[in-house]
Amino acid sequence: xxxxxxxxxxxxxxxxxxxxxxxxxxxxxxxxxxxxxxxxxxxxxxxxxxxxxxxxxxxxxxxxxxxxxxxxxxxxxxxxxxxxxxxxxxxxxxxxxxxxxxxxxxxxxxxxxxxxxxxxxxxxxxxxxxxxxxxxxxxxxxxxxxxxxxxxxxxxxxxxxxxxxxxxxxxxxxxxxxxxxxxxxxxxxxxxxxxxxxxxxxxxxxxxxxxxxxxxxxxxxxxxxxxxxxxxxxxxxxxxxxxxxxxxxxxxxxxxxxxxxxxxxxxxxxxxxxxxxxxxxxxxxxxxxxxxxxxxxxxxxxxxxxxxxxxxxxxxxxxxxxxxxxxxxxxxxxxxxx
Amino acid sequence: xxxxxxxxxxxxxxxxxxxxxxxxxxxxxxxxxxxxxxxxxxxxxxxxxxxxxxxxxxxxxxxxxxxxxxxxxxxxxxxxxxxxxxxxxxxxxxxxxxxxxxxxxxxxxxxxxxxxxxxxxxxxxxxxxxxxxxxxxxxxxxxxxxxxxxxxxxxxxxxxxxxxxxxxxxxxxxxxxxxxxxxxxxxxxxxxxxxxxxxxxxxxxxxxxxxxxxxxxxxxxxxxxxxxxxxxxxxxxxxxxxxxxxxxxxxxxxxxxxxxxxxxxxxxxxxxxxxxxxxxxxxxxxxxxxxxxxxxxxxxxxxxxxxxxxxxxxxxxxxxxxxxxxxxxxxxxxxxxxxxxxxxxxxxxxxxxxxxxxxxxxxxxxxxxxxxxxxxxxxxxxxxxxxxxxxxxxxxxxxxxxxxxxxxxxxxxxxxxxxxxxxxx
Numbered sequence: 001x002x003x004x005x006x007x008x009x010x011x012x013x014x015x016x017x018x019x020x021x022x023x024x025x026x027x028x029x030x031x032x033x034x035x036x037x038x039x040x041x042x043x044x045x046x047x048x049x050x051x052x053x054x055x056x057x058x059x060x061x062x063x064x065x066x067x068x069x070x071x072x073x074x075x076x077x078x079x080x081x082x083x084x085x086x087x088x089x090x091x092x093x094x095x096x097x098x099x100x101x102x103x104x105x106x107x108x109x110x111x112x113x114x115x116x117x118x119x120x121x122x123x124x125x126x127x128x129x130x131x132x133x134x135x136x137x138x139x140x141x142x143x144x145x146x147x148x149x150x151x152x153x154x155x156x157x158x159x160x161x162x163x164x165x166x167x168x169x170x171x172x173x174x175x176x177x178x179x180x181x182x183x184x185x186x187x188x189x190x191x192x193x194x195x196x197x198x199x200x201x202x203x204x205x206x207x208x209x210x211x212x213x214x215x216x217x218x219x220x221x222x223x224x225x226x227x228x229x230x231x232x233x234x235x236x237x238x239x240x241x242x243x244x245x246x247x248x249x250x251x252x253x254x255x256x257x258x259x260x261x262x263x264x265x266x267x268x269x270x271x272x273x274x275x276x277x278x279x280x281x282x283x284x285x286x287x288x289x290x291x292x293x294x295x296x297x298x299x300x301x302x303x304x305x306x307x308x309x310x311x312x313x314x315x316x317x318x319x320x321x322x323x324x325x326x327x328x329x330x331x332x333x334x335x336x337x338x
Numbered sequence: 339x340x341x342x343x344x345x346x347x348x349x350x351x352x353x354x355x356x357x358x359x360x361x362x363x364x365x366x367x368x369x370x371x372x373x374x375x376x377x378x379x380x381x382x383x384x385x386x387x388x389x390x391x392x393x394x395x396x397x398x399x400x401x402x403x404x405x406x407x408x409x410x411x412x413x414x415x416x417x418x419x420x421x422x423x424x425x426x427x428x429x430x431x432x433x434x435x436x437x438x439x440x441x442x443x444x445x446x447x448x449x450x451x452x453x454x455x456x457x458x459x460x461x462x463x464x465x466x467x468x469x470x471x472x473x474x475x476x477x478x479x480x481x482x483x484x485x486x487x488x489x490x491x492x493x494x495x496x497x498x499x500x501x502x503x504x505x506x507x508x509x510x511x512x513x514x515x516x517x518x519x520x521x522x523x524x525x526x527x528x529x530x531x532x533x534x535x536x537x538x539x540x541x542x543x544x545x546x547x548x549x550x551x552x553x554x555x556x557x558x559x560x561x562x563x564x565x566x567x568x569x570x571x572x573x574x575x576x577x578x579x580x581x582x583x584x585x586x587x588x589x590x591x592x593x594x595x596x597x598x599x600x601x602x603x604x605x606x607x608x609x610x611x612x613x614x615x616x617x618x619x620x621x622x623x624x625x626x627x628x629x630x631x632x633x634x635x636x637x638x639x640x641x642x643x644x645x646x647x648x649x650x651x652x653x654x655x656x657x658x659x660x661x662x663x664x665x666x667x668x669x670x671x672x673x674x675x676x677x678x679x680x681x682x683x684x685x686x687x688x689x690x691x692x693x694x695x696x697x698x699x700x701x702x703x704x705x706x707x708x709x710x711x712x713x714x715x716x717x718x719x720x721x722x723x724x725x726x727x728x729x730x731x732x733x734x735x736x737x738x739x740x741x742x743x744x745x746x747x748x749x750x751x752x753x754x755x756x757x758x759x760x761x762x763x
Contacts, residue, residue, distance in 0.1 A: 017715040018715050018716065020712040021712045021713045021714070021716050023712065024709050024710070024712040024713055025518065025521075025713075028515065029709040030702075030707040030708070030709035030710045031514055031515050031521065032514065033511060033512045033513075033514050033515075033524075033596065034510045034524075034528075034594075034705055034707065036486055036510060036594045036595070036596060037486065038484075038486045038487070039486075039487065040486060040487065041415035041487050041488045041491075042381070042384065042415075042488060042491065044384060213557065214474070214500070214555050214557050214558060215557060215558060215561055217500060217501075219584060233500040235500065235501055237635075250500065251498075251499075251500035252500075253499060253500050268500070269498045269499070269500070271498075271499045271500070271501075273542075286385075286387075286498070287383050287385050287498055289380065289383060289498070289499070291377055291378065307386045307387060308384050308385065308386035309384075309385060309386075309387075310382070310383045310384050310385060312378070312380075312382045312383055314377070314378045327384060328383075328384040330382050332378065
């Protein structure tokens with residue numbers, strides 16, 4: 001009897017670890033394949049496009065006459081449709097808004113829900129905007145805070161000390177003033193110069209265009225002499241300094257910190273494992289990517305007209321005055337204009 | 339007799355050391371994924387000047403799946419001017435050729451290659467297709483894969499880094515609801531990609547190019563002499579060939595793609611035996627060159643050795659188990675005694691034995707599918723199954739090495755049923 005009890009106990013102890021698994025085999029709670037979004041395609045303006053298409057769908061079915069409409073987006077919402085809107089100082093708007101013409105707000109106003117504006121938009125100082133999509137240009141006055149995103153088909157001009165939330169995107173120019181903070185920006189170009197400045201060198205860009213063989217790589221480089229020229233790509237296993245006024249026809253990669261001197265030109269992409277410093281007036285035609293921080297000093301330029309390039313840095317991005325970047329900026333840390 | 343016992347004891351200690359080292363490695367990877375800083379990947383980059391891409395799909399009698407993968411690839415989000423798709427009909431005798439031709443007539447991006455002469459097999463097929471390809475980047479998919487629209491961009495963007503020679507994406511089983519085996523393989527894949535490969539990327543080690551859902555630079559691979567057709571694991575071989583020449587192999591966790599895993603134990607046995615044979619063939623070829631390499635960092639070399647030996651370890655363990663039995667019956671298990679040994683055994687049983695399972699469990703949590711963790715105890719059975727067939731594959735590789743016999747390519751049987759693709763979508 002004791003022997004049988006021991007045997008049963010042993011059998012139970014043996015089976016015990018498998019019981020939860022047997023339950024899972026029967027109930028199949030996590031039996032489906034892991035989810036892969038079969039419609040995913042990277043789009044820096046995704047938030048705005050998605051929001052606009054939802055509102056446009058609502059307008060197609062419910063019409064666009066002014067007033068308050070109860071609509072169903074991801075949950076039931078009240079959508080306010082108006083023509084021209086001037087938001088008084090200190091007032092808060094709590095509903096979704098679709099504005100058929102212009103929007104302007106006075107100081108200390110707030111929108112707690114998304115806003116879709118078809119005309120010009122002027123956001124007053126010290127405003128708080130959850131998210132805004134605009135079919136024309138947008139001007140944001142100082143110290144305004146974007147909680148999530150802002151997107152415009154026209155130019156976007158941001159005054160000092162604004163918090164630009166998760167992303168600010170524009171199909172055209174995006175000009176950002178000092179002391180603004182950001183995580184993702186998209187524009188052509190994204191610029192930190194004063195209006196009217198022209199920071200672009202007069203090089204004939206097409207004349208510089210040259211195909212670089214991917215195997216033309218010089219490895220183990222620690223520095224490039226000022227004023228010198230390299231035909232291929234260069235890779236450094238440590239930190240790397242590219243001297244002032246030098247020209248690199250290929251790509252650059254450093255496993256440490258990478259400093260590109262004033263007035264230097266890199267035709268390709270720039271990669272580093274630590275910080276990247278783009279010196280004053282230097283130009284990178286390709287993408288800039290690092291696991292550290294990127295600092296773009298005065299008048300540095302990334303990318304070129306008609307192309308989309310990126311500056312991606314894990315730990316932060318600092319942009320000094322007169323910087324122009326054609327395309328996309330992204331950081332998990334803090335982006336700031338100095 | 340004393341000599342034999344000494345050898346048995348030394349071998350047992352060797353086995354323990356190897357197992358402890360692998361256990362530490364698994365634990366480091368698991369902790370890295372949970373607690374350490376994660377390196378960002380290149381998929382945040384937006385670049386309008388991506389390279390031209392040729393997608394190669396080796397196929398041998400793939401009529402069950404060929405239309406699924408071609409439909410998916412024709413929907414990818416990549417500049418059509420910079421993309422070509424080359425389905426490689428490798429000696430098919432079913433309807434594969436006709437299906438490919440039908441697609442080629444409908445879309446100019448599809449440029450088929452029909453092979454009925456020369457050497458059969460994936461490496462030979464890829465070599466011939468690379469001669470035909472015009473893309474700077476070659477991306478390879480097996481025929482049973484279902485690539486999502488963004489995957490070509492996600493892989494191609496990695497080559498913006500001038501040091502990257504090859505990139506591996508994440509493989510996700512699609513037929514997990516079909517049976518118990520598919521669920522076990524789903525767990526193994528999750529641990530292998532979500533934790534093991536990603537931790538190796540984070541730690542700047544040596545992620546493995548897996549031969550599918552991945553890409554490489556055409557000019558580099560052709561410069562290195564294309565694929566070695568004598569190798570069954572041409573993907574692992576490429577990983578080491580690139581690494582020894584200073585090229586980096588990266589893992590892109592966001593480049594996810596569905597695949598079909600075997601639903602029959604016999605098919606799985608053949609598959610894992612072939613992998614073991616191929617991988618161990620690479621181990622014999624690259625063990626010494628890896629140690630002598632001047633291109634790799636110390637940590638890459640160390641990880642490269644672990645990876646190279648990964649299909650030899652089950653054999654070492656199998657002999658270690660037999661060895662311990664022999665020592666036990668000889669009454670010679672008193673290798674070392676004392677409290678330190680007791681603590682060591684206790685610690686190893688607590689952490690070491692379960693280290694690979696921690697890795698799989700961590701992957702389930704990171705994937706947000708915690709119920710899958712409940713299946714972990716069942717991996718004990720697949721462990722024994724794998725041990726046996728990996729050992730057989732190792733023996734095959736040893737015989738290959740001694741006799742120089744020619745390796746024959748065996749295709750993995752497909753199980754695709756109607757609705758699998760739709761289920762994934």
